[in-house]
Amino acid sequence: MAQRGSDDKTEHPSGVPQLTVCVVAYNSGPTLRTCLERLGAQTFRDFEAIVIDNASPDPGDVAIAAEFPWARLIRNTENLGFTGAGNQGAREGRGRWYVLLNPDAYAEPDWLETLVAAAGRHPRVRSFTSRQMVAEQPGVLDGLGDVMSITGIPYRGGYLNRDEGQACEGEVFSPCGAAMMIDRALFLRLGGFDEDFFCYGEDVDLGYRLQLAGEPTLLVPDAVIHHVGSASTGGAKSEFAVFHGSRNRFWVLFKNTPWPLMPLVVPLHLAVLVFVYLKRDNRPHIRLILRAVKAAFVGAPKIFRTRREVQKLRRASIGQIAGAMTWNPKDLSGRRPVIRPLRAGR
Template sequence: MAQQDDEDKAEHPPQVTVCVIAYNSGPTLRTCLQRLGAQTFRDFEALVIDNDSPDPGDAAIAAEFPWVRLIRNTENLGFTGAGNQGAREGRGRWYVLLNPDAYAEPDWLAKLVEAAGRHPQVASFTSRQMVEGEPGLLDGLGDVMSITGIPYRGGYLNPDQGQAREGEVFSPCGAAMMIDRQLFLELGGFDEDFFCYGEDVDLGYRLQLAGEPTLLVPDATIHHVGSASSGGRKSEFAVFHGTRNRFWVLFKNTPALLLPLVVPLHLASLVLIYLKKDNRPHIRLILRAVAAAFAGAPKMFRSRAAVQRRRKAGLGEISRAMTWNPRDLSGRRPVIRPLRALR
């Protein structure tokens, strides 16, 4: 009977692979999996990758759920390495990434799959994210790229005023995204040099360059704690990797004619941000991150050559996908555009 079950699984792979990457996730992981197990859409497999967490509780929590396939790594591959591992291990047509501190509404997966059915030409989708424990407060409506080269989650920490509508955003947020698994692999998945932070924006930028839009599905909702595994949004880990990786996103992906504009604007914006009183304690850390970004620039420019060879979108399309309005960045305003007609 067990052999027959294995044969059935091989012949009839699930429609969706959901991957949860755990690292010191603790009790948020249990809640995440409880909510995942309550989904109305059932044609999915669930992978939990324990990324060599020093907290042995992560694997024990995942083992409480018999429908979860637990993968235990012997080293921490970062979100990028484990995310690529999940895509290789998965069997679904669609690859879904869900943070261990993200709690899905019961119809979350159903809404993502329904959107894919309505838009068969679209291969990348992102969710409506609310702040867990703060009713009515947005965590994000897809990621936005500003002309300064600083990405942000659209609507982050803004009141939800019903502004969410289905439409294109610059890139998906890795906390709760769905992408065609084969396309993800063909694009090279996440850049493992990033390790953590900014890898979803880098992927989204490569999708843009390849002419592949990302669609916000506003009725596919998760509630996000945020930075539960990395010590908080302003931890040294988050600040260093976030700062370094933002430069790398620009070096790899920005069209050549935009680079002379974007990089100086990015540096100027960074100075303005970290001269603020609350950010001054991080100045030395920021300088180390900038030094690391430029030290890694040659490798990023080598990666850039392969990225630009796959490029299908013109300069105008990439420019329109960004926001040029400084008020969007300062107010973290969502930027959602009507879905373009695809070739």
Template sequence: MPSVTADDKSTPTVSVIIVSYESGSTLERCLAGLKAQTFTDFEILLVDNASTDGAPQAAVAADPSIRFLEPGSNLGFAAGNNLAVRSARGRWLALLNPDAYPEPGWLAALMDGVARHPDVESFASLQTSADDPGVLDGAGDNMTSAGIPFRGGYGRKLPTNLPEGEVFSACGAAMLIDRALFTELGGFDERFFCYCEDVDLGYRLRLTGRTTLLLPAARVAHVGSA
């Protein structure tokens, strides 16, 4: 069983989970974005999927409050997140890729959505391209009638006023979900080593009659495949 460093026993509102594998400098920038958040009632759980670049260890050395999990092998994205969820203390889980850079108001916008939509338990962020903030990286995940998943608006110009609205599922690069719901659904299906585990989770969520809401005010810049 992997150990979890940092012994703060407080119960935060949000558990931010980052699964890192050879993330290099992107992880440092991601964590810097979390340090700049205007909403501060959160913990960070960092899973190192047997990286060799030393980036996760350097991050924990710089910030000992990070709860660090080292499973000893590359579990993949789905299993890495599931592992961290079992140690999470927050009611809400904010899943964040190490190459996703949150704007300072990211968590505040997500929690504002929680307050305004008490019947919703899953939220998608607005993802812009890390290379061009005027281009969409994704506005939630969607699925064609043939069952092919795709990121909403990927590669298109960022609209001036993108409204809140229901999407098929949240992209796992930057999403918020109620921890009890995530657990009820069985977490990510670990047969999806990496990619599409988020769409599968969203599909199972929809089968329970629940919905996922896109919150355009909750923004991250996403590199993708880093």
């Protein structure tokens, strides 16, 4: 497989790469090798690659990254979480655009080229997300951008649904951090990922802040990656994933929901969570979930302090925020994608 050479002088015609692609690795193992092989085979070449080893106990990640000398390797001495390492990559990068790619996400050869082309068609849009397919299940969606329901429950649109090829380019609530592209200056101006989240829900939190700031996220369905999912954290039902996912959903709500929507969203949020948590497949995790809920409320004072700064940056109206959510309960229960036409002027 063709790979980018470290001595390729044609990579950055302007002397500065157009894109910075960051891969955050933690006990990623063989998926990291495949990820970087696919990244090295991209048709779009004007990018720099940064691999951040997040203090993986397994030395294999460093050894694998060393096989790709065109990628800059940063070795952290402590695990900063996806949030901390993701922010680190943005600070270290030089590209106008900041691209995040999970180490268990395998890009089609034209993935970057397609994202860059979309940015060229829509010069006022500064956040983009990809069509994600389940790596081990051909024809099954891993996601078409993230959706926020009026219950305050976010979900990945189309997750585990059959891909019927019907997705069109349009606005979604939030990019998915597994395969997204954002204006790096905008990312940094908004504060990047909230490092209190550590992992899980940080991309929805960022997407919510983009919504509040009046910045749309565009789904580019022809930009395709194949995603294993939760390869570094033991799976979607691991204790780590359940705890952080459950806690962080509350924090997304506390931090971002405008006050006029709070009296509606909070009761719906609690009602849906009780219903979901009492399902048979969640019962083994009930003690862990209750611990996560407790942690969410213990950490709430700090989140509400952060909220004040977030709301100061709000440019969108309450109606625009409510309109960016889905009010249809069937969307949430069926994890249906919600893609809206790009608003005029964007």
